[in-house]
Amino acid sequence: xxxxxxxxxxxxxxxxxxxxxxxxxxxxxxxxxxxxxxxxxxxxxxxxxxxxxxxxxxxxxxxxxxxxxxxxxxxxxxxxxxxxxxxxxxxxxxxxxxxxxxxxxxxxxxxxxxxxxxxxxxxxxxxxxxxxxxxxxxxxxxxxxxxxxxxxxxxxxxxxxxxxxxxxxxxxxxxxxxxxxxxxxxxxxxxxxxxxxxxxxxxxxxxxxxxxxxxxxxxxxxxxxxxxxxxxxxxxxxxxxxxxxxxxxxxxxxxxxxxxxx
Amino acid sequence: xxxxxxxxxxxxxxxxxxxxxxxxxxxxxxxxxxxxxxxxxxxxxxxxxxxxxxxxxxxxxxxxxxxxxxxxxxxxxxxxxxxxxxxxxxxxxxxxxxxxxxxxxxxxxxxxxxxxxxxxxxxxxxxxxxxxxxxxxxxxxxxxxxxxxxxxxxxxxxxxxxxxxxxxxxxxxxxxxxxxxxxxxxxxxxxxxxxxxxxxxxxxxxxxxxxxxxxxxxxxxxxxxxxxxxxxxxxxxxxxxxxxxxxxxxxx
Numbered sequence: 001x002x003x004x005x006x007x008x009x010x011x012x013x014x015x016x017x018x019x020x021x022x023x024x025x026x027x028x029x030x031x032x033x034x035x036x037x038x039x040x041x042x043x044x045x046x047x048x049x050x051x052x053x054x055x056x057x058x059x060x061x062x063x064x065x066x067x068x069x070x071x072x073x074x075x076x077x078x079x080x081x082x083x084x085x086x087x088x089x090x091x092x093x094x095x096x097x098x099x100x101x102x103x104x105x106x107x108x109x110x111x112x113x114x115x116x117x118x119x120x121x122x123x124x125x126x127x128x129x130x131x132x133x134x135x136x137x138x139x140x141x142x143x144x145x146x147x148x149x150x151x152x153x154x155x156x157x158x159x160x161x162x163x164x165x166x167x168x169x170x171x172x173x174x175x176x177x178x179x180x181x182x183x184x185x186x187x188x189x190x191x192x193x194x195x196x197x198x199x200x201x202x203x204x205x206x207x208x209x210x211x212x213x214x215x216x217x218x219x220x221x222x223x224x225x226x227x228x229x230x231x232x233x234x235x236x237x238x239x240x241x242x243x244x245x246x247x248x249x250x251x252x253x254x255x256x257x258x259x260x261x262x
Numbered sequence: 263x264x265x266x267x268x269x270x271x272x273x274x275x276x277x278x279x280x281x282x283x284x285x286x287x288x289x290x291x292x293x294x295x296x297x298x299x300x301x302x303x304x305x306x307x308x309x310x311x312x313x314x315x316x317x318x319x320x321x322x323x324x325x326x327x328x329x330x331x332x333x334x335x336x337x338x339x340x341x342x343x344x345x346x347x348x349x350x351x352x353x354x355x356x357x358x359x360x361x362x363x364x365x366x367x368x369x370x371x372x373x374x375x376x377x378x379x380x381x382x383x384x385x386x387x388x389x390x391x392x393x394x395x396x397x398x399x400x401x402x403x404x405x406x407x408x409x410x411x412x413x414x415x416x417x418x419x420x421x422x423x424x425x426x427x428x429x430x431x432x433x434x435x436x437x438x439x440x441x442x443x444x445x446x447x448x449x450x451x452x453x454x455x456x457x458x459x460x461x462x463x464x465x466x467x468x469x470x471x472x473x474x475x476x477x478x479x480x481x482x483x484x485x486x487x488x489x490x491x492x493x494x495x496x497x498x499x500x501x502x503x504x505x506x507x508x509x510x511x512x513x514x
Contacts, residue, residue: 077407082335084307149334213339
């Protein structure tokens with residue numbers, strides 16, 4: 001059993017619940033529901049930040065070019081980006097596929113959700129500021145360069161599925177050793193682990209909050225792999241982190257997806 | 263009309279400009295120094311343009327303006343209001359202001375043609391997009407460590423309704439340090455103007471009410487020091503004051 005905070009579609013208040021992994025059920029207000037039958041909404045209300053080049057695989061891929069133009073030197077501070085409000089969708093909501101591309105990259109990430117305003121936090125105190133964890137699919141249009149902010153590739157509508165809920169911090173023994181699996185149409189496409197982080201969660205929160213405040217409700221994606229799988233129209237993408245949950249979204253043409261444009 | 267968000271005696275108010283004073287929405291007239299000025303709206307998605315004035319791009323020794331507009335995003339942590347304090351760490355050698363016209367979006371905007379773009383502008387305010395150049399790195403440049411630091415994006419004092427600004431593409435911009443004019447430009451020199459920016463951004467994502475676009479800065483960026491009073495002014499929109507503070511303000 002794990003304690004979670006959920007947001008349900010159509011209801012403004014948030015509910016605490018407890019999840020039974022064995023039965024795939026969730027108990028809210030002493031009533032038990034099948035997880036797949038519950039209309040889960042986005043379990044976040046803050047800003048979503050991501051840390052680039054914080055996965056060893058991703059870092060190793062770029063390392064040979066780090067001393068060349070345009071990068072000139074390896075990064076010192078955490079390389080951060082923002083997934084703005086228009087990108088955020090919940091589990092089981094469609095990811096819009098822009099008309100000019102055929103494939104999207106599925107950047108599976110553990111997201112740390114903050115519980116307290118965190119400024120200049122010491123590494124050893126970092127976990128005191130964490131409310132819990134959720135899963136994010138940091139969707140991108142595939143791109144090679146990380147020299148300029150990838151707004152056009154990462155900030156499109158629906159490019160940040162989040163969910164299914166926030167698992168309480170204390171229900172996760174070691175967030176720096178969590179397995180992340182990505183399935184496309186039920187087929188395992190990628191397996192990674194948060195023990196591949198360059199800055200682990202405590203160090204990342206300390207280094208980020210040394211110059212910018214994270215607020216309660218903000219989320220920090222701790223790193224995505226360079227081997228993020230590709231998916232295309234009609235595919236269903238499932239990201240599973242044992243003890244955190246499963247985030248599932250399918251890909252739909254932009255003009256047909258919920259919230260898409262005509 | 264000019265709107266602000268202020269705190270007066272422990273309560274937050276929507277306020278208006280009235281004959282050079284601040285009028286709270288309950289009717290009281292108060293002195294601008296007797297209120298705490300918040301950013302005039304709660305920042306949601308905030309875009310910032312880099313290198314959007316040809317002369318500033320040259321000043322930073324970029325040979326030509328970028329083919330693709332250079333856009334980056336800011337988080338809510340970085341914003342402060344009028345008369346706020348901007349923190350310069352003691353190891354820094356070059357921290358400069360950037361006086362910018364900020365455009366506030368009104369409405370849901372997707373795939374907007376530039377000829378219709380002004381229908382989606384709610385109004386304008388003034389930004390000072392400070393940067394600490396020491397912390398610039400070449401990954402997602404300009405990186406958040408240089409551009410999204412706590413307290414380094416003053417915004418305000420006023421949010422000015424769009425209908426009160428006759429031509430947003432012809433507004434003089436000026437920055438003063440301790441009263442001395444240091445930066446001077448005009449929004450007419452933007453590479454991508456307000457309509458083009460709305461057309462560009464809305465071509466690949468949805469803009470929504472309350473989103474803000476900081477439109478870039480002209481040439482004339484010089485270093486600032488602890489104790490300096492920095493005023494960024496966009497004529498007709500506002501005059502935004504901030505003061506630089508250093509490490510001595512913090513208990514270690």
